[in-house]
Amino acid sequence: MExxxxxxxxxxxxxxxxxxxxxxxxxxxxxLGMVNFAxxxxxxxxxFVSVITFLVLGYLGLTWVxxxxxxxxxxxxxFTSLHGWAxxxxxxxALRNSNRLAPLISAIGMSxxxxxxxxxxxxxxxKALKPIVSGGVELMTSASGxxxxxxxxxxxxxxxxxxxxxxFSLLIARTSLGRQQRACEQDMKMARLLGVNVDRTISLTFxxxxxxxxxxxxxxxxxxxxxxxxxxxxxxIKAFSAAVLGGIGSLPGAMLGGLxxxxxxxxxxxxxxxxxKDVAAFAILVMVLIFRPTGLLGKPDIEKV
Amino acid sequence: xxxxxxRSFPEMVKDAVIVGAVSAAxxxxxxxxxxxxxxxxxxxxxxxxxxxxxxxxxxxGRLLLSLxxxxxxxxxxxxxxxxxILGLLEYAFELVPxxxxxxxxxxxxxxxxxxxxxxxxxxxxxxxxxxxARATAGLPVAAVVTLFSRFxxxxxPAAAAFAILMPFLPFADQRMVDIGIxxxxxxxxxxxxxxxxxxxxxLDLGYVAFYAVGAYAYALLSLEVGLNFWExxxxxxxxxxxxxxxxxxxxxxxxxxxxxxxxxxxGEMIRLVLLNGPDFGLLANGAKGIGDxxxxxxxxxxxxxxxxxGAVAFSDYFGLDFSPIQRxxxxxxxxxxxAFITNWFTLRIRKLPIxxxxxxxxxxxxxxxxxxxxxxxxxxxxFAIGAMFAGFAGSFFATRQGFISPESFNFMESAVxxxxxxxxxxxxxxxxxxxxxxxxxxPEWFRDLAAFRxxxxxxxxxxxxxxxxxxxxxxxEPTIKLARSPRETPVAVSVREKAT
Numbered sequence: 001m002e003x004x005x006x007x008x009x010x011x012x013x014x015x016x017x018x019x020x021x022x023x024x025x026x027x028x029x030x031x032l033g034m035v036n037f038a039x040x041x042x043x044x045x046x047x048f049v050s051v052i053t054f055l056v057l058g059y060l061g062l063t064w065v066x067x068x069x070x071x072x073x074x075x076x077x078x079f080t081s082l083h084g085w086a087x088x089x090x091x092x093x094a095l096r097n098s099n100r101l102a103p104l105i106s107a108i109g110m111s112x113x114x115x116x117x118x119x120x121x122x123x124x125x126x127k128a129l130k131p132i133v134s135g136g137v138e139l140m141t142s143a144s145g146x147x148x149x150x151x152x153x154x155x156x157x158x159x160x161x162x163x164x165x166x167x168f169s170l171l172i173a174r175t176s177l178g179r180q181q182r183a184c185e186q187d188m189k190m191a192r193l194l195g196v197n198v199d200r201t202i203s204l205t206f207x208x209x210x211x212x213x214x215x216x217x218x219x220x221x222x223x224x225x226x227x228x229x230x231x232x233x234x235x236x237i238k239a240f241s242a243a244v245l246g247g248i249g250s251l252p253g254a255m256l257g258g259l260x261x262x263x264x265x266x267x268x269x270x271x272x273x274x275x276x277k278d279v280a281a282f283a284i285l286v287m288v289l290i291f292r293p294t295g296l297l298g299k300p301d302i303e304k305v
Numbered sequence: 306x307x308x309x310x311x312r313s314f315p316e317m318v319k320d321a322v323i324v325g326a327v328s329a330a331x332x333x334x335x336x337x338x339x340x341x342x343x344x345x346x347x348x349x350x351x352x353x354x355x356x357x358x359x360x361x362x363x364x365x366g367r368l369l370l371s372l373x374x375x376x377x378x379x380x381x382x383x384x385x386x387x388x389x390i391l392g393l394l395e396y397a398f399e400l401v402p403x404x405x406x407x408x409x410x411x412x413x414x415x416x417x418x419x420x421x422x423x424x425x426x427x428x429x430x431x432x433x434x435x436x437x438a439r440a441t442a443g444l445p446v447a448a449v450v451t452l453f454s455r456f457x458x459x460x461x462p463a464a465a466a467f468a469i470l471m472p473f474l475p476f477a478d479q480r481m482v483d484i485g486i487x488x489x490x491x492x493x494x495x496x497x498x499x500x501x502x503x504x505x506x507x508l509d510l511g512y513v514a515f516y517a518v519g520a521y522a523y524a525l526l527s528l529e530v531g532l533n534f535w536e537x538x539x540x541x542x543x544x545x546x547x548x549x550x551x552x553x554x555x556x557x558x559x560x561x562x563x564x565x566x567x568x569x570x571x572g573e574m575i576r577l578v579l580l581n582g583p584d585f586g587l588l589a590n591g592a593k594g595i596g597d598x599x600x601x602x603x604x605x606x607x608x609x610x611x612x613x614x615g616a617v618a619f620s621d622y623f624g625l626d627f628s629p630i631q632r633x634x635x636x637x638x639x640x641x642x643x644a645f646i647t648n649w650f651t652l653r654i655r656k657l658p659i660x661x662x663x664x665x666x667x668x669x670x671x672x673x674x675x676x677x678x679x680x681x682x683x684x685x686x687x688f689a690i691g692a693m694f695a696g697f698a699g700s701f702f703a704t705r706q707g708f709i710s711p712e713s714f715n716f717m718e719s720a721v722x723x724x725x726x727x728x729x730x731x732x733x734x735x736x737x738x739x740x741x742x743x744x745x746x747x748p749e750w751f752r753d754l755a756a757f758r759x760x761x762x763x764x765x766x767x768x769x770x771x772x773x774x775x776x777x778x779x780x781x782e783p784t785i786k787l788a789r790s791p792r793e794t795p796v797a798v799s800v801r802e803k804a805t
Contacts, residue, residue, distance in 0.1 A: 035562045049334045055349045079334045094771045102774040104562050105727050109766025116760040121335050275581040282570035290555045
């Protein structure tokens with residue numbers, strides 16, 4: 001029971017991060033119908049920007065943890081969303097009306113490019129950071145001596161994710177930007193005829209997705225204390241699996257899918273084997289696509305001639 | 306960029322400054338700072354000088370591009386072309402020691418791109434009166450493509466003849482033949498993937514999985530069962546094709562991009578399984594890999610100086626002096642043969658009903674279904690045939706290397722093969738050859754640029770997609786089409802076979 005509870009806590013933390021990345025996939029898919037393969041790399045860049053921001057703040061002598069975290073969050077979101085914007089502007093905008101495969105191949109190229117760009121600029125080795133927020137509370141101890149720990153970092157991650165997702169849902173549901181975004185998702189041509197600036201809306205979709213992925217990158221770095229240029233590949237695939245599991249195109253679906261993938265991965269490695277935990281995520285992706293291609297909360301996709 | 310109005314000079318400067326500012330903001334965290342590993346923790350180094358230089362190159366480049374579009378192409382050409390030529394001379398002869406070779410390379414790249422663009426514009430201005438020249442001036446690639454289609458008939462046989470004679474030409478030493486083997490392996494993989502991506506239009510991101518299956522199948526068959534290369538080769542191909550069918554069966558009803566991600570997942574799954582070493586004979590070695598894989602023999606003759614008792618050495622039988630290059634040349638001819646088989650098979654199958662069905666399916670799946678083509682079986686055949694060729698190539702890889710490990714079959718390998726197919730032009734056989742020579746041979750010759758290889762791959766994939774979404778030597782049009790000419794009956798098809 002205690003072991004289960006501990007895994008539940010770990011799984012929710014991991015799932016929160018996957019959920020943040022998955023939103024970027026699901027929004028871009030919803031509006032453009034393409035898999036933004038480079039999104040995992042955006043997440044990785046978020047992690048690197050956080051490392052660098054942290055080091056710069058240390059260099060400047062800032063050490064008060066809450067302030068450091070807030071500044072890190074804001075700078076990471078800013079610079080990473082700029083990268084997300086640039087990726088769309090350079091790699092995808094020209095391909096908006098071409099065949100389905102062209103944007104995907106461009107996205108794969110973008111992903112390879114960004115991975116190697118970061119590797120060349122920052123080195124291929126792991127970047128390890130000492131924990132900024134450490135410690136935690138012990139929730140309970142079982143008779144056999146197993147202690148359930150809730151790290152402060154885990155609390156911060158889940159809190160930040162919840163606040164961001166709530167704010168983001170409000171942004172999509174209530175603001176005019178969110179309305180424009182949803183309009184473009186439903187019918188881009190009609191939205192344009194009604195005066196919606198489609199280019200700007202799509203750019204902002206990428207910016208928002210990248211900002212959320214940046215937060216995921218930051219929390220990933222805080223949680224694991226380590227990041228390398230290759231981390232975006234696996235995390236990106238898993239987050240995409242999460243988006244598909246929740247129903248691609250659906251925002252609550254992405255959050256739900258992220259949580260589920262996180263929980264599945266943690267429980268699988270806790271109760272079965274750690275070696276095959278990555279296979280588990282892929283297996284779920286394949287199963288979902290075969291048995292329920294629209295995902296848990298997705299709308300059926302009707303192919304028009 | 307074509308549709309932009311011609312702007313006044315201050316506007317261009319403003320535009321260049323904005324572009325510079327954006328790129329400065331982009332470059333600030335990742336270029337401006339470098340994280341350096343020290344023994345206890347990571348520290349920062351500053352690279353602001355390089356960052357500002359790179360940003361300046363981008364801003365000036367943007368300004369020059371605007372000037373080119375505004376009719377100052379000749380002046381721009383005068384500035385950038387000497388810079389580009391100078392850069393080439395510097396790379397070839399190392400006239401001046403460079404402190405920042407990366408920045409020099411960036412400058413050269415920018416100057417060359419702008420020079421090419423300016424040159425295209427001057428040609429376009431000059432050719433304003435000549436209608437034919439005007440049609441081709443803007444697109445040098447289009448001119449190359451027309452050239453290829455005119456001489457395409459001779460190009461294939463000429464290239465084949467060169468490939469056959471290559472090991473005996475005077476400049477061919479062991480290294481050259483080795484590079485030839487490498488390039489031919491990728492050409493074969495490219496042609497195999499071309500069946501799936503180019504003909505059937507299925508984006509397969511896990512192609513390397515079948516390559517791995519072929520390699521491991523050969524390793525197991527030869528080491529555990531004791532078959533020789535030629536006995537194991539068809540079995541390895543069949544094994545890979547079976548995997549293709551097993552993996553393809555559940556996923557092939559998915560749409561393009563889903564299929565791509567699922568195949569990627571399968572590719573990674575196979576690699577992870579191999580890495581963890583399932584308890585199946587030598588596969589249990591896992592990450593350690595399998596070594597001592599037997600080399601192929603020539604009708605039972607071995608390529609060694611001291612053959613095993615009872616065996617005959619190739620060099621003894623033919624009365625030659627033993628030399629390791631004999632084995633390399635033999636391997637070269639094996640992969641050449643395999644590649645020719647792949648090419649011939651693909652060219653022939655395009656004309657069979659199944660090949661026509663692939664192309665039709667690529668063009669319009671719904672119409673195909675309406676015409677009674679079974680999409681799943683048709684796709685499955687393409688998948689299995691593509692997998693089979695990857696299996697052959699994998700067996701060859703295993704026998705050539707003598708050692709295989711899961712790390713040889715990661716996603717980057719799939720991406721490289723895909724890049725070859727995409728850059729060559731999906732469906733074009735000649736394009737695959739050219740792309741393989743440039744992408745695989747190029748880094749072998751420019752060893753000191755090897756670190757930038759994958760960066761260039763990624764950048765090229767994006768650039769080619771943005772610039773020519775159908776690939777450099779595009780051949781995406783169906784082999785047969787409904788006739789357009791009014792003289793022919795509407796239902797007659799023009800059987801204009803393309804020399805691909």
